[in-house]
Amino acid sequence: xxxxxxxxxxxxxxxxxxxxxxxxxxxxxxxxxxxxxxxxxxxxxxxxxxxxxxxxxxxxxxxxxxxxxxxxxxxxxxxxxxxxxxxxxxxxxxxxxxxxxxxxxxxxxxxxxxxxxxxxxxxxxxxxxxxxxxxxxxxxxxxxxxxxxxxxxxxxxxxxxxxxxxxxxxxxxxxxxxxxxxxxxxxxxxxxxxxxxxxxxxxxxxxxxxxxxxxxxxxxxxxxxxxxxxxxxxxxxxxxxxxxxxxxxxxxxxxxxxxxxxxxxxxxxxxxxxxxxxxxxxxxxxxxxxxxxxxxxxxxxxxxxxxxxxxxxxxxxxxxxxxxxxxxxxxxxxxxxxxxxxxxxxxxxxxxxxxxxxxxxxxxxxxxxxxxxxxxxxxxxxxxxxxxxxxxxxxxxxxxxxxxxxxxxxxxxxxxxxxxxxxxxxxxxxxxxxxxxxxxxxxxxxxxxxxxxxxxxxxxxxxxxxxxxxxxxxxxxxxxxxxxxxx
Numbered sequence: 288x289x290x291x292x293x294x295x296x297x298x299x300x301x302x303x304x305x306x307x308x309x310x311x312x313x314x315x316x317x318x319x320x321x322x323x324x325x326x327x328x329x330x331x332x333x334x335x336x337x338x339x340x341x342x343x344x345x346x347x348x349x350x351x352x353x354x355x356x357x358x359x360x361x362x363x364x365x366x367x368x369x370x371x372x373x374x375x376x377x378x379x380x381x382x383x384x385x386x387x388x389x390x391x392x393x394x395x396x397x398x399x400x401x402x403x404x405x406x407x408x409x410x411x412x413x414x415x416x417x418x419x420x421x422x423x424x425x426x427x428x429x430x431x432x433x434x435x436x437x438x439x440x441x442x443x444x445x446x447x448x449x450x451x452x453x454x455x456x457x458x459x460x461x462x463x464x465x466x467x468x469x470x471x472x473x474x475x476x477x478x479x480x481x482x483x484x485x486x487x488x489x490x491x492x493x494x495x496x497x498x499x500x501x502x503x504x505x506x507x508x509x510x511x512x513x514x515x516x517x518x519x520x521x522x523x524x525x526x527x528x529x530x531x532x533x534x535x536x537x538x539x540x541x542x543x544x545x546x547x548x549x550x551x552x553x554x555x556x557x558x559x560x561x562x563x564x565x566x567x568x569x570x571x572x573x574x575x576x577x578x579x580x581x582x583x584x585x586x587x588x589x590x591x592x593x594x595x596x597x598x599x600x601x602x603x604x605x606x607x608x609x610x611x612x613x614x615x616x617x618x619x620x621x622x623x624x625x626x627x628x629x630x631x632x633x634x635x636x637x638x639x640x641x642x643x644x645x646x647x648x649x650x651x652x653x654x655x656x657x658x659x660x661x662x663x664x665x666x667x668x669x670x671x672x673x674x675x676x677x678x679x680x681x682x683x684x685x686x687x688x689x690x691x692x693x694x695x696x697x698x699x700x701x702x703x704x705x706x707x708x709x710x711x712x713x714x715x716x717x718x719x720x721x722x723x724x725x726x727x728x729x730x731x732x733x734x735x736x737x738x739x740x741x742x743x744x745x746x747x748x749x750x751x752x753x754x755x756x757x758x759x760x761x762x763x764x765x766x767x768x769x770x771x772x773x774x
Contacts, residue, residue, distance in 0.1 A: 349399035351378035366399040371414050371444070374403055395445050418447045464635060471618065511582045619663045619674060624651045625693070626661040636664075641680075657696045662689070666773040672742045675754055678712070679736050685709030686742060686749050688772040708766045710738070710751040720751070720764040731763055744770055 352375040354363035366376035370385060372394040377385065385391040395416065400406060406415055413427035420440040430436060442450070620636040628645040632638075639661050648654065655661070666689055676684060685701030686708050692699040702709035702721025709721045718729040737754035749766040 349376045349401045351381055352376050353381040354378060368396040368398065369400040369403070371395045371397060371403075371406065371416060374414060376400065395443075416444055417441050418444060460634070468618065619665055621661050622653070622664045623661075625653045625655060627655040627657075627659040629659040630661050632661065653693055655693050655699070657694075658700045660685075660701060662687075662691075667742065667744060668770075668773040669744050671744070674740050676738050676740065677736050678738055681712065681714050683709050683711045684738055684740065684751070686740065686774055688774065690772060706772070708749050708768070710764060718763065720766070722766060727764065729763060731761065742774060744774065 349366045349369070350363040351366045364378035364380070366378055368382055368385075369376045370391075376399050382396075385394060385396065403414070407413060408415055408427035408430060411427050411429040413429055415425035415427055417426045417428070417431065418424070418441070419426050419436045420442065422436065422439065425444075426436060426441070431441060618637070621632050621639060623632050623636065626632050626639065626648070628648045629642055631640045631642045631646065633640075641659060653662075660683075678684060683701050687701060688706040691701075691704065691706050698704045701707045702711070703724050705723050707722070711719050711721060712733065713719070716732055718731060718733065720727040720729060731753070733753050735753065735756065739750075739752040739754045739760055741750040741752070742748070743750075747767055747769050749768070751763040751765075752760040753763060754760060
């Protein structure tokens with residue numbers, strides 16, 4: 288009989304499943320945790336408070352225990368709170384002393400309860416004022432005195448309430464952060480479309496440039512062959528003209544000889560001495576086009592150089608395309624376990640601020656203990672990525688292997704070793720790129736405070752750029768390296 292009674296007590300009034308932990312309601316029904324959550328998430332139509340799924344009694348409509356119940360006075364006022372210490376439900380008027388007098392400050396006030404019997408310890412009859420986290424049970428003061436929950440994590444209901452409120456606040460913040468992340472990714476389509484237009488424009492411009500280079504090459508080759516042909520024809524014409532002149536002169540001499548042969552005076556034959564001059568014979572027309580091929584080869588080299596310049600410029604622009612950060616790369620979060628004690632990390636783990644006093648942080652093997660630096664949680668070992676950062680004052684933005692040293696001064700700063708590449712802005716706003724102790728001074732001075740970082744793991748490039756007010760990118764520096772570890 289006792290077992291049957293216990294099983295009845297531990298049977299959910301809604302789903303009829305047997306549960307290990309009863310959740311009694313003010314109306315007396317007991318539900319399993321799943322049905323309680325379901326009832327809380329779906330309030331009954333036309334009801335403002337929690338409604339028991341079994342009896343449809345709405346929580347909160349409880350009369351005041353201190354108001355007179357005389358027939359002439361009408362119905363008692365509805366209670367606003369129930370005091371678990373006094374074990375009474377109070378309306379607004381009778382609740383005021385609990386709110387005003389210091390003697391009642393320790394009394395726990397809850398939403399109105401119609402029947403306090405379900406809030407009493409079944410063994411001692413005392414009001415349940417504590418919660419045992421280990422046994423997941425509500426207990427009374429006598430339960431604690433008996434020692435059944437010794438060494439357990441027992442909390443007062445007020446403390447549990449405060450912790451639940453704090454947990455709810457964290458849940459709200461998490462939901463807001465999730466909404467921000469969703470909003471960022473919901474913009475992917477529009478951002479991708481805009482980037483696609485920019486890419487199409489860049490490719491079209493490259494095509495136009497290449498077509499212009501090809502046209503220039505074809506025109507140059509045509510010009511070379513045309514000039515060569517014109518020069519050859521001019522030379523042929525000159526040679527033919529000289530041959531005709533020579534033939535005309537020879538024909539005149541021939542007539543002159545015919546007239547001399549009719550003479551009998553040998554003295555006149557001495558006039559034939561000028562016939563020994565040779566006849567003009569033009570040089571053969573040369574078909575050697577060596578110099579033409581040299582000109583063609585020169586023009587071809589110019590064309591290849593110009594085409595490669597166009598391709599290189601397009602690749603650089605594509606490598607710095609802002610689409611990468613918004614369409615392909617997840618937001619970064621900072622790892623507080625790596626943060627130096629002089630860095631204050633924001634609650635959302637998205638920003639870091641240098642502080643003057645060391646923060647009381649616990650020791651951690653991954654924490655930087657000399658240089659005020661912090662790493663991200665995320666690592667990348669493939670693909671193309673892009674991020675934009677806002678940085679003010681004296682800052683150092685780096686990309687490094689996860690294996691960078693954390694302890695001590697020697698060789699653990701960004702850019703002062705073989706495993707990190709960084710861009711630094713000093714107090715005078717001068718920029719410098721660092722890697723393996725080698726400093727490259729940059730002539731550009733940033734007008735704003737937004738920095739774009741593009742990483743192409745496969746190509747082995749890290750590109751830093753300034754992001755202008757209109758979103759345009761100004762190239763600052765590019766590192767080229769063969770990556771061997773996650774970044």
